[in-house]
Amino acid sequence: MVKFLKQVLATQLDVDLMSDKCGFLIEQLMELAGLSVAQAISKEYSPKQNQNILICVGPGNNGGDGLVTARHLVHFGYKPKLYYPKQPNKPLYQSLLKQCSTLEIPVIQNFDHGLEGIDLVVDAMLGFGFKPPIREPFGSVLKTLAKSGKPIVSVDVPSGWSVDDGPMDEHCVAPDMLVSLSAPKPCAGFFKGRFHYLGGRFIPRFLAEEYGLEIPEYPGSDQCVLIKSLI
Template sequence: MALRTLSAKSAAALDQELMSTGAFSIDQLMELAGLSVSQAVFKLQPLNKGKRILVACGPGNNGGDGLVAARHLFHYGYQPTIYYPKQSKNELYQRLKKQLEDLKVPFTEDFTAALRQTDHIVDAIFGFSFSGEVREPFPKVISALRDTHLPVLAVDAPSSWNIEDGPPDSGPGKGFMPEALISLTAPKPLVKWFRGRHFIGGRFLSPAMAEKYGLDLPTYEAVDQIVEVEVEGQEKL
């Protein structure tokens, strides 16, 4: 089944509705998103393939999802390291950071060095709200993600990609095609250009909310918070 996609504008509207009439808090949504990301890592990188996970976090909600995912990964038995150069002063993000610090999860300022000491990378830099130029210190980081031979899981969007128009024609993200993508809640239009493994995460939408936004609810199995789907033939709303 080709899953219909959700534009950036509709994704923002859906998030707002979930936090108003849907009665979810942003903490809940971030926790569910990060849990989904951690399960995708577990599918892609079983513990016996290497436990070292480098999580690159941006300053917004995408980065928050990465922080949550890292906490879950620690409890699964992985060894996460966090690259979080633009740390938000928002109280929610500070709490997520403190939770990791209490677990003795290391934070690094040297992405290049960390890249040489990991088995898998989570790209949680920019999500569906990204637009405009990639600003420092992220150009070099995204170039490194593009050039690495290590597997990369992108959260909601490969960082630097336009949500509607896909990969950039120039700049650090040109040619960046991560091994895997996890779309949160629903795929975004950029999946038309994506050629890796594709997961959907976000097992919390009500059937009524999905119908209102014209979304297809995938069939999740048992306790799974993610489901792998085809990448071809995505239908744009």
Template sequence: MIKRISAQQAARIDKELMGTCGFSIDQLMELAGQAVAHALYRVHPPSKGSKVLVLVGPGNNGGDGLVASRHLSLMGYEPKVYCPKPTSGALFDGLRTQLEVFRVPYVDTKDLPSAFSTADIIVDALFGFSFKPPVRESFVPVMDLLSSTSKPTVAVDIPSSWDVDNGPGDSKFNPSVLVSLTAPKKCADSFKGRHFIGGRFITPAFAQKYDFDVPPYEGTQQVFEELN
């Protein structure tokens, strides 16, 4: 089993990646979003259904979802994006412009139930490792739909509404697939579906410094599946 890390460790790792390691936030989002798209393709290729609903939050996890949407559009999917609380700023403005260029549409709140019913698979990129329960009121409607859907769901790094260190608690959301980024968080111990690790940009020395594992990626693969 790949070692799990705490929310505190994850924050320190991100800080150093964007510090002495020289990565920018948009680089990390690009790598993360690409990994999510690759994992989704592994479990649900377009031949099984190409309609993907991507739920994006206001933070970096949401940015990962926007990048994943672009990659999915290039892989033969028909992604749609729902963002309950859009984020302003140059980085997110650029990601939204990219989706306009790739003709990836956004879903209005009034059309969200219909988008859930017509999607073949759903990507949860609402909350990242900085999330602390409970879910804010503006996100309750989308979380209710996410928790009750029978469609396959892919959670980005953390299943939304879960405590990063302690797992689901009272959450009713149980995704089908989890794509942990850089390293699995402690809540992954409570996850029962297919688990992938993505973020193939870490040196063994860096992983050793922060006491986590580099998965044994093969060939050109951008994700590693941890088998039960």
């Protein structure tokens, strides 16, 4: 069984990963997370049928994961676009965005128009650090997505969901795929979509034992593993 990791423990796990205990940098964790998401997408959504992808990017680490995802998707044969309304003035995020621009990944300004012709939406807006209320423009984006009928891939925690308690209201997104990172959060128990993947093939064994995490077997050299049947 794959264990759920509550918000407080998920936050502490990230602290431990980036401490002297493990030595990771935030850039490394974002790279691993974004690669996991891109790999999961490539396994279930062929670029032939789902080439046009809109990635909704938030201002925090979840958004950073989305920027990395976009870059990898280009190399996997997709044509991603970014909706990135609140761009932090920090070197890390500016560098990730620059990497996307060198691959000619467009950044759209109008979300409603940006949905036209899109096959798949990646929700990388709020993440496990989210605490209500939902601020604009993300509140309006979530309402539009909930009514759009577009398949959605949520990164770690579906935007608008409580990390520990799941969907907060009828306007929350209902993702077709959830890619949990490091370990599934309790809200994953409310997930009713088709594909639940885990991207956590970087947690040292000693740290997994400390947190009581059961690390599933990852196939081959993959950075993600399908875990829906393991929870």
